[in-house]
Amino acid sequence: MKRDNLIRKLVEVVGATHVLTGEDAMSPHLVDWRGRYRGSAICVVQPGSTAEISAVVATCALHGVAIVPQGGNTGLCGAATPNPDGGAVVVGLARVNRIRSIDPANNTMTVEAGCLLHDVRAAAAAAQRLFPLSLAAEGSCQIGGNLSTNAGGVQVLRYGNARELTLGLEVVLPSGEVWDGLRGLRKNNTGYDLKQLFIGAEGTLGIITAAVLKLFPLPSATATAWLAVASPSAAVILLGHLQDRFGAALTACELISETALHIVRRHVRTGSELPASPWHLLIELSSGDDATAMHEALTSFLAAASDDGRVDDAVLAQSSEQARALWALRENIGEAERREGPSIKHDVSLPISLVPEFIALADQALGAAFPDLRSVTFGHIGDGNLHYNQSKVDAADNAAFLTARPQVNRIVHDLAHRLGGSISAEHGIGQLKRDELPRYKQPLELDLMRAIKRTIDPRGLMNPGKLL
Structure with missing residues (x-):
């Protein structure tokens, strides 16, 4: 049978241990994190290198079988879940997880797609550098998935999202060919910037297997504060004042309603005493300056903002433990909602x-x-x-x-x-918002997107049913 022959070929590529076929073995890979989408698959393949991914994709292409790339499976739009028809192969990337190199002088690191975001950040920190992409799911999401969905997170304000943090990519194309675009260059004016086609494409054009990421100096000073504000309008005004005063040192500014905070308190144990308020801001400053001077500057700013009514109340973290506790309130909103x-x-x-x-x-x-x-x-x-x-x-x-x-x-x-x-x-489009796009995208935009898809993936084998 065609199915059995395909599985035998895939076993030859990655070994029997790394081809999952039983319902129990495949089940975690067939449902999304929120439990909203459940699909079916011929098998789940777990290659261990770019060469193996290339061979897997080429084998699937030869058999005319669709491919669903899957990273940490933490997405919120069903982009990594196979369709219910069971005609696709899921390609899991967890084993492709090496930190290939770190170049502190160039402020870059080259990592494989299956690396956990937490591990990427930790490796950068060990080299006295910062990789600033930070998400609540960083202990389970993988960098390939982050790039495929153009992840944002809490520090976009200062550092930008995944697009701005990526200098080069390595991608396995739908044919199985490998495009090596792993260049650590900030200037490369030699035509189309091909990497940007794959970032945010949700695996519909190819499988990202490795990336050259931007690094930054590791901040020596941070200051974190929780502010009570009267309204979203007051929050926007205060954001402008913070940017005027602290410039690029303002790393994060998070708006949180009292309703959101309430459900976190109900479902997640917290030790933070916070002022009662209909709206809250969580802000963070970071720089290479002296920590004491930064705290004093923020204290002075908040005192003036309190005196003139821009801030109703404020809690300034006095230690890294207190700062982590404040961030835990923000980062646990999604988990608290899930429990709710x-x-x-x-x-x-x-x-x-x-x-x-x-x-x-x-x-x-x-x-x-x-x-x-x-x-x-x-x-x-x-x-x-x-x-x-x-x-x-x-x-x-x-x-x-x-x-x-x-x-x-x-x-x-x-x-x-x-x-x-x-x-x-x-969060991307995935399955969740796919049918919404025609209402909000110009027809020309959609035509251009479809033309790109047809050019790179003419047989429509790469993550079908997602995005377009």
């Missing part, structure tokens, strides 16, 4: 100046359409990325509420689009 129960989640981006208007108008429109609605609102206000999630106050009502997802999405996405925003800031 199902909700309708949105990942929108907006011009920073229009974030307050979006929240006000969306709250009003959704409240009118759905009584007893609760919005859990938080996000990276420093770059205009808002996580805006809806559920019923009574969890028992959520099963019925989830059937209203199309109506809720229409209200939220139409408003974001009308205000010049995007329906996906950092």
Whole structure:
């Protein structure tokens, strides 16, 4: 049989141990992190090198079989979950996980796609360098998946997202050919910047197998503070004042609603005493300056902001342990939401100046359409990325509420689009938002995307059913 012959060929490439075929063995790879999508597959293959990935892809191409690349499987849009038809091979990248090199003088490191983000950051720190991409899932997400979804995180404000942090890529194309673009150059004006085609493509054009990443000096001083503010408008104004005062030293600025904080307190043990407030900001400064001077500067700024009413109250971390405790409150919102129960989640981006208007108008429109609605609102206000999630106050009502997802999405996405925003800031499209794109993308944009897909993957074998 064609299926059995394919599996035999894949075993020849990677060994029997690394070809999973039984339902129990494959099951963790067939469902997404949120449990929303479940698919089926011929098998799950776990190659251990770029050469093996190339051979696996070439074998699948020879048999006309689709390929679903899968990193840490922590995505939120179903991009790494195979379709239910069972006709694809899932290619897991966990074994392709070497730190190939670190070049401190060039401020770069070359890593393989299966490296955990935490391990990439730790390796950079061991070389007295910073790799600034930071996510709540960094202990389980892999750098290849981060690049494939153009991950953002909490430090985009200062360092940019995955696109800005990548200098070169190595990619296995749908034919099995390997494109070696592992160049640690900041200037290379020799034509199209091909790496940008694959970053954010969610594995639909090829499999990222390695990357040259930008590094930065390791900050010697940080200062973290939790601020109570009256409203999102007050938060945006304060953000501007922080940027005026501290410039690039402002590393992160996170907006958190009291509703979001409340569910974290309910589901995650915390030791932090925080001021009561309808809205909160978590800010971080970092630089190579003296730590004492930075704390004094931030203390002085917050005192003045409190005196003139820009800040209602503030907690300034006095140790790294206190700073980690404050960040844990922000980073555990997603886990607390998961424990709370199902909700309708949105990942929108907006011009920073229009974030307050979006929240006000969306709250009003959704409240009118759905009584007893609760919005859990938080996000990276420093770059205009808002996580805006809806559920019923009574969890028992959520099963019925989830059937209203199309109506809720229409209200939220139409408003974001009308205000010049995007329906996906950092989570990607995957399966979740694939059918939404034609409503918000210009037809010419979609035609260009499809043309690129046809050129690089003419048979449509690479991660079918995702993005387009």
